[in-house]
Amino acid sequence: MEKKKKKATLKSIAQHLNISVTTVSRALSGYNDVNAQTRQQIQEAADLLGYVPNLAARRLVTGKSDAIGILLPVSYGDMRDHFLSHFLLHFGQSLYAHNPNLDLIVSYAPEGEKELATYQRFIDSQRVDAFVVLRSRMDDARVELLKEQKVPFVTHGRTQCSDDHNWIDTDARAGFDLATQSLIDKGHQRITLLNLPERMFTSHLRVEGYEDAIARAGLESSIHTMEMNDEIPYQVALDLLKADKAPTGFVCASDVIAHQVVKAAKELGIDPCKDIQIIGCDDLPLSHLGDPTISTLRTSLDDHSQAIIKILQSELNGQIFIPRNKLINYELVERQTSNQAFSPDG
Amino acid sequence: MEKKKKKATLKSIAQHLNISVTTVSRALSGYNDVNAQTRQQIQEAADLLGYVPNLAARRLVTGKSDAIGILLPVSYGDMRDHFLSHFLLHFGQSLYAHNPNLDLIVSYAPEGEKELATYQRFIDSQRVDAFVVLRSRMDDARVELLKEQKVPFVTHGRTQCSDDHNWIDTDARAGFDLATQSLIDKGHQRITLLNLPERMFTSHLRVEGYEDAIARAGLESSIHTMEMNDEIPYQVALDLLKADKAPTGFVCASDVIAHQVVKAAKELGIDPCKDIQIIGCDDLPLSHLGDPTISTLRTSLDDHSQAIIKILQSELNGQIFIPRNKLINYELVERQTSNQAFSPDG
DNA sequence: AATATAAACCAAAACGTTTCGGATGTTCAA
DNA sequence: TTGAACATCCGAAACGTTTTGGTTTATATT
Structure with a gap:
């Protein structure tokens, strides 16, 4: 006392x-x-x-920090990323649930010349035991650096050399196969894929899944690649819908694109739920609140977090290194833009 | 070498x-x-x-950790919070921009019996120099604890005893005055406020702002309070719109509510941009992408982050404690649901 | 009776900083 | 010539753990 x-x-x-x-x-x-x-x-x-x-004392002597680092890859104009921000929330929660003594340290390293230096400083100061690398790129210098320095990490998304590091990723191939197939099952004959640029690895996988389903049904493949902003997908959709033999089924790489197809259709007096049908991807909030509600491919952020944590855990305990990975399934959520009967005569 | x-x-x-x-x-x-x-x-x-x-060594001897802590107040069913997730992203970025050597440590302490214990452990282990307390409550035990233990902190949102701690908050009073006034200026005679429950401090401020404007114009006040989910606001809007002397102007505590008013109006064949007009709050992504696009009160998350960081900084350097605070302005973003001429005869 | 084994404990070193309280030498004013 | 003031440096202690390599005592084995 x-x-x-x-x-x-x-x-x-x-x-x-x-x-x-x-x-x-x-x-x-x-x-x-x-x-x-x-x-x-x-x-x-x-x-x-x-x-x-006292954690500082413990860390000093053990050399372990009991912390996981995330260096946000966002830049300033780029802050509205829905996935990233929600992922952060979920991951923090899941990490705590898994082990309340593990810290999550969030800092910032936008793509660019200083990106690697930031990682290096983080490694050298021994602030974290492992990294979660977000927005992985095909040819990713961060991955090279971390491999070379033998710091444990998991990437979100595959890279060129995915064989020799840990990663998790969404199973875009299976997901887009599923979405395409569901439109085929409804009787659509002309289905198009509105895809994002090929610099992202996932874009290729979407193509593969789409083409798998198209080929099985003996239909013709039709793919359009575009940047995602508030204007371009809308224009593309407008052009497509005005054309002869316009597609009736739209599989979109993002709900944002799907939404613009809806907008274009409305503009032209086309019913986006019956005359054509649309499936997006990511289940953004606007998708279940909009009018019409938009069908989408959804993954569970909890699944993402759990998978990463599981890999991290075995990595931090294990003595020998075995690259681990995990594919996260897409679930098709059928809403108004694809859950009604399709009337091809529209 | x-x-x-x-x-x-x-x-x-x-x-x-x-x-x-x-x-x-x-x-x-x-x-x-x-x-x-x-x-x-x-x-x-x-x-x-x-x-x-080596940060551990430095921290051990100085007793400072050069880290800011955020204990997420979300619980499991509650993960879709748009503000929280985006705030985290912005704050991480701003903190880094302000001082790249300050760590942001994110953990988890949902409201409930273990909440304070989690804070206490965090304090005792000396992991952080200061906290950012999110989703502050009127009577907030976290605030009491942190004051008692003399740990620096800033709350996001005011509390009962805002006089003797740091806080930042949105200026909901001014914002809702502004929104209401803009509808008055358009010629609306019957304007209603669709508010959120009063357990949140902000709800009171919204009422004040709304009533200020209403009183200035000599109109009649009409306030409806509701939980925010996918059903209730919709029903409330439906009932209101069906009634005699239905309101023509809707000021909503959230874009989600605004959106449901739109939905109800459409259902009844009422044009949500001309027959009635609607202003929401928070500028969710669905608001500028939806059909129609929804007018909203917007704040800049960067302003939030900057304000917090500024307070934190003076707090961590300063020797004497002066409670600091900052009100963040709302900006009225006029979109389709309020940027056309109002035709009261609809 | 001697020796091996096990159970329970401990002193001291180490981790890499910061900081306290000088120590040394140099310069300048008186 | 004295001593004060300054510029520059340093030894050693301290921070609170973990870990190494023991020692001591009791018990079991030969």
Whole structure:
């Protein structure tokens, strides 16, 4: 009671019980070379004094930081990324649920010349035990750096050399096959894929899935690639819908694109739920609240987080390195733009 | 060259230059009791060897962690929060821009019995120098705890006792005055406020702003309070629109509510841009992409982040404690649901 | 009785900083 | 010539852990 507000340390517990610091330390970390009764006394004293280990001291001596780092790859104009921001929230939660003593350290390293230097500083200061690398690129210098420095990491998205590092990714191939097939099943004969640029690895996978389904049905492939903004997909959709033999089925790489197809259709007096049908991807909030509600391919961010954490965990414990990976399934959520009967005569 | 892959430390620099550790330390931290030439030599050696200070060691001795903590107040069913997730992204970015050596540590402490214990553990382990407290509540135990333990913090949102702690908040009073006034200026005679429950402090401020404008114009106040979900606001809007003397102007506490008003209006054959007009709040992505696009009150998340960081900074440097605060302005973004001429005869 | 084994404990070193309290030599005013 | 003031440097302690390499005592084995 006289120790007042002083922070409890191993030493203070030790002299409180007239015992050595070593024993207190070993008792609290569960070593078995301490007598059951002694351990209990120590535990009680620790609880009483409200002992919480000083992490800096522990980290200094062990060299481990018990922290995971995420260096945000966003740049300034790029802050509205729905996936990234929600992923962060989910990952933080999942990490805590998995182990409340693991810290998540969030910093910032936008693509560019200073990107690698930022990673290097992070590694050197030993702030984190492992990284989660977001927005992985085909040819990703971050991956090379981390591999070379032997820092554990998991990428979100595959890269060129996915064989020799950990990654998780969405199964875009299966997902876009599924979406395309569902339109085929409804009787669509002309189905188009509105895709994003090929610099992203996923874009290729979307093409593969789409073409798998198209080929199975003996239909003709029709793919349009575009940047995603508020204007271009809208124009593309407008042109497509005005053409002869316009497509009736639209599989879109993003809900944002799907939404612009809806807009273009409305403009032309085409019913976006019956005359044509549309499936997007990512299940953005606007998709289930809009008018019409937009069908979409959805993945669970919890699945993403869980998968990453599982890999991280085995990585941090394991002695030998085995590259691990995990594909996350897409689920087709059928909403108004694809859950009604298709009337090809529209 | 022979030191190969060994990590550079103060000691290694010191013996490399045949000089004391103290001097190296003081040179690198910019003290002025070291000769200019010596300092330069040290700096060069440090750069050459790629010296990066070991943060654990520094933290151990200084007792400072150079880290800001955010304990997410979300619970599991509650992960879709648009503000929170985007705020996190922005804040991380802004913090880095302000000082790349400050860590942001994200963990998790949902409202409930364990909430305070989580904070306490965080404080005791000295992981962070300061907290950002999100989703502040009127009567907030976290605030009490942090005040008592004298840990610096800023709340996002005011509390009962806002006088004696740091906070930032949106200026909901001014914002809702502005929105209401803009509808008045368009000629609306019956304007209703669709508000969120009063347990949130902001709800009161919205009422004040709304009533200020209504009173100035000599109109009649009409307020409806509801939970925000996919059903209730829709029903409320439906009932309101069907009634005699239905309101023509709708000021909504959230874009989600605004959106449901649009939906209800469409259902009843009422034009949500001309027969009635609607202003939401928060500028969710669905608002500028939807059909119609929804007018909204917007704040800049960068403003939020900057304000918090500024307060944090003076808090961490300052010796005497002066409670600081900052109101963030709302900006009225006029889109289709309020940027056309109003035709009251509809 | 001697020796091996096991159980329980501990002193001291180490981790890499920062900082306190000088120490040394040089310069300048009186 | 004295001593004060300054510029520059440094040794050693401290921060709170973990871990190494023991020692001591009791028990089991030969």
